[in-house]
Amino acid sequence: MKRVFLKDIAKDLNVSKTTVSLVLNNKGDENKISQDTQQKIIAYAKEHSYVPNQLARGLSRGKSETIGLVIPNISDIFYARIAGFIERKAKKLGYTVIFSSSYEDPKKEGELIQSMLNRQVDGLIIASTQQNREEIQSLKANDFPFVLIDRHYPDNETDYVIVDNFEGTKKATAHLLSLGRRKIGFVTLKPGLEVIRQRLLGYQKALEIFGIEPIDELIHEVSRENYEEETVNGIKQLVQFPNAVDALVFATHYLTAAGLRELKRLNIKVPQEVAIVSFDELEAFDLTDPAITAVTQPAADIGNVAVDILMDKIKGDAPLTQMGRVLNIELAIRRSCGSV
Amino acid sequence: MKRVFLKDIAKDLNVSKTTVSLVLNNKGDENKISQDTQQKIIAYAKEHSYVPNQLARGLSRGKSETIGLVIPNISDIFYARIAGFIERKAKKLGYTVIFSSSYEDPKKEGELIQSMLNRQVDGLIIASTQQNREEIQSLKANDFPFVLIDRHYPDNETDYVIVDNFEGTKKATAHLLSLGRRKIGFVTLKPGLEVIRQRLLGYQKALEIFGIEPIDELIHEVSRENYEEETVNGIKQLVQFPNAVDALVFATHYLTAAGLRELKRLNIKVPQEVAIVSFDELEAFDLTDPAITAVTQPAADIGNVAVDILMDKIKGDAPLTQMGRVLNIELAIRRSCGSV
DNA sequence: CTGAAAGCGCTTACAG
């Protein structure tokens, strides 16, 4: 089946390319093209399964009906889920999504954004490394439609959709405290991301509310690159006297998995000896031994709201003010903290 | 920062667009453009951070440096992982990937493929619903570069990268048999996918090798749309006399999760009463209670090999014969089958 | 060594 172009249709039907283009873009009526001609064109197009070249159309119209998604890692189930919702919603609105993972490398993130701009995406959804303030500023300065998800730049006015990280760990830590735990450790990433800072603050806030003196040694920070080994080492320290913990809060799902793995290896009973709670979760966290109490994130809402906002901006009917959305998180209470 | 185009550079530097284009595409030397001119152009481009419009370039050159990825579901960790590897490798070779999820809908898959073709992707990587023989045939007839992953059409000659599903369940089932289990149930999806058929055959083959009479009632098939409820019902039946199972093989990771969830609810001891093994896994399967023995799939290889083959085809230096690659799977032995 | 010109396949004012 040979590919057919606009000009082929025009020639075969003895009309102009203009007419064909108009009709096929549903502008036949408003341009008062006779029903007869319209029918002929539509029938012909269908029969020869005509499909417009989106590159040409995009070049001509100055937009591509594509949105770019820049995330840290598509293989992280959290972002994979968000990507799924974004894709579904975008597709429904006629948009295709192209995606790229930055792997937390700010330089790479910058290149990815540029590369997407070259491809003339109509808008961008970004879960930033948060080390690209200038790039983001420049998008904003150029009035380019974009929305930040999961991570935003707190003192830049942009549209964003994030979750309440502070409340998340606060709730999680308070849960442990209310169950009588008092030596609560926090396993987290080294500083750098605002989300991580918020999770730390939430943890500290809960301690404060319960009148517990914070102990620096109970906070263990690991590097992303080497988190498994460093988590293992951290756990080993945290369970030792004089400051042995009776509970642990983990700042991400993979830290939780690594931590629980090590606790098992050390034959430490969870939750009897050490209770644990996770910020975010993996799919089988309800099946682990014990099932893990976790702060759950609303991936569907993040994706859907982000697309909504982005579309408003692309269409130009977004309000002038930037919109920040902070979504609520929930605490899924399972067995890893002991009984209530 | 105003966007700068080819013609701007040409005008400002008093050269032609041709020269600029040639130089910026690294064809300066082969066209004997003076070093002086080349330097000037490169410097200017860098200073004004010129980036070519990929739509225009693509239209002009008849290719887009984009590859399309069509999978059942980006939120499935298995495909998410593959997508990650594909993306990484493609990016390294200068390609961007656009993706779409078919959600196992053949009609949708067809539309997605068309839509990607419209966008002038240079090649396609498809994990097909396997209900689109014609579409695939037509790609092949048109010599369009593509490679099938995870699922192929057994009697169509195409390039593909799959895993040895048959060996997977055979190995898994044989493992259970070698541990003395004899009433082994199989929880799987309703027929339709070749991968699923192969997994069934592998299960049956293992029984045959061990001289075990297959019992139809021990095979429980669920629909994808309603798998959770149907798995629950299936488990309830399978653990009942007279044909109560002493082991279960699950055909996918999500069936395993649903099944284990129900076994726990029923207070059935795994592995003492019922041993289980999973084809494919979720990230926390080593942390579940008990840790789940699982057939693990080589996501990295699937992704990397697929891109390799696709690139050969795009570049035109692929051998004329179609290449089928069947990758080995491994059995990760954990505690859900009892001790060895 | 370098440039004028055609072409990629569309869209869209403008004219009649």
Added chain:
DNA sequence: CTGAAAGCGCTTACAG
């Protein structure tokens, strides 16, 4: 009601 023509921003034979 419909068409000729310009334009989107590139690339690339071809000519000199």
